[in-house]
Amino acid sequence: MKMNKELRARMRTNAGFTLTEMLIALLITVMVTAIVAAGIPVAVNSYTRIVTSANAQILLSTTMTCLRDELGTASHIKIEDGVISYTNSHGAKSAIYIGEDNDPRIYVHVNTDNTQTGGYKYPLVSREASDNKLHVTYVINGYSGGVLTFTDITVKNGDETLVSFPVFKIRVLADIS
Secondary structure (H helix, E strand, C coil): CHHHHHHHHHHHCCCCCCHHHHHHHHHHHHHHHHHHHHHHHHHHHHHHHHHHHHHHHHHHHHHHHHHHHHHCCCEEEEEECCEEEEECCCCCEEEEEECCCCCCCEEEEEECCCCCCCCEEEECCCCCCCCCCEEEEEEEEEEECCEEEEEEEEEEECCEEEEEEEEEEEECHHHCC
């Protein structure tokens, strides 16, 4: 019985949270939630910008490496209207060019049967590497003394320039005397 009396006495006490304390705790929780919720879009945008910038730098580096690999062993190089025509290391007539507006990737066309329509074309850089609407543009400055010079190799996302390289030179091994 003594235990019962103690239990009843404890139950009658007003221990616990008051309505005011509960409202203050709820208000603090709502404020913290609002601050965190406001920060999420900023964090997502920052993450997206950083990832896009990193992908652009990787795409630029990959494109420059592929151009060097493709043209470093070329011969009979001609430049006309932004198209680089050459004979590749296997003796096939080839060309490097930028596709149309709806597909602005850089393509290599290998003409295996020496006709205008023969052969096959493939992207210089894989489709996976140039995903997310990133594409590379370049200006061919010229070809002289066994050196092919590109200026303003740029990675763009739509019309926005993400990263660029001012001058890129490729020494063509077949033309070294």
